[in-house]
Amino acid sequence: MQPLILASSSPRRKELLQFLQIPFESMNSNVDESIDENMCPDAAVKELASRKAEAIAAKFQDSWVIGSDTVVVLDGEILGKPVSRADGKRMLEMLSGRTHEVYTGVVILFGKHRRVFAEKTEVTFWELPEAEIERYLDSGEPFDKAGGYGIQGYGSLLVKQIKGDYFSVVGLPVSRLARELKAMQEELG
Numbered sequence: 001m002q003p004l005i006l007a008s009s010s011p012r013r014k015e016l017l018q019f020l021q022i023p024f025e026s027m028n029s030n031v032d033e034s035i036d037e038n039m040c041p042d043a044a045v046k047e048l049a050s051r052k053a054e055a056i057a058a059k060f061q062d063s064w065v066i067g068s069d070t071v072v073v074l075d076g077e078i079l080g081k082p083v084s085r086a087d088g089k090r091m092l093e094m095l096s097g098r099t100h101e102v103y104t105g106v107v108i109l110f111g112k113h114r115r116v117f118a119e120k121t122e123v124t125f126w127e128l129p130e131a132e133i134e135r136y137l138d139s140g141e142p143f144d145k146a147g148g149y150g151i152q153g154y155g156s157l158l159v160k161q162i163k164g165d166y167f168s169v170v171g172l173p174v175s176r177l178a179r180e181l182k183a184m185q186e187e188l189g
């Protein structure tokens with residue numbers, strides 16, 4: 001297999017991709033992540049994952065490139081990463097006691113060939129008293145994460161239930177990715 005590049009700066013995605021036991025490098029794509037607010041989440045994460053993968057693929061033509069993007073969605077509103085503590089608080093208050101969706105889009109590129117998919121996971125939060133939200137914000141964990149929480153960290157205590165792929169919430173649906181990558185390699189012979 002030609003070299004594999006993960007178009008990401010996320011340490012979590014890097015850790016998850018290691019489960020595939022294929023050597024790879026990771027590179028920050030530095031793309032503009034702004035999107036049209038009216039875009040449906042499924043299309044938005046696919047579009048952003050494509051942008052990330054394409055930025056790297058333009059420089060490394062003979063490599064496989066994987067791009068990924070994660071957003072949290074509540075009542076149709078896409079929540080990205082909080083821009084401030086107040087924004088993080090607003091997001092956690094919105095998510096409290098409710099079920100939201102986490103969408104992760106993945107794009108695999110090899111030359112002109114492309115495979116795109118998105119996973120949706122439903123996550124239900126406990127009712128969160130203000131003191132718990134403040135304590136969680138104090139941990140510093142919310143700020144580089146979509147929706148302002150990390151299910152894999154202290155954020156685990158906020159979550160009552162999930163339906164779908166846990167790893168997709170963390171940022172990379174590894175088991176589906178392994179299957180899609182294998183199918184694409186088989187197609188290309």
Ligand SMILES: Cc1cn([C@H]2C[C@H](O)[C@@H](COP(=O)(O)OP(=O)(O)OP(=O)(O)O)O2)c(=O)[nH]c1=O
Nearest residue numbers: 008009010069070145146149150151169170171
């Ligand atoms: C909901 C949730 C999100 N996240 C993370 C996954 C993503 O890394 C991040 C969403 O931002 P993304 O823009 O998808 O990714 P990123 O900026 O971290 O990395 P890159 O664009 O370089 O690939 O939120 C968690 O780690 N845990 C969670 O529970």
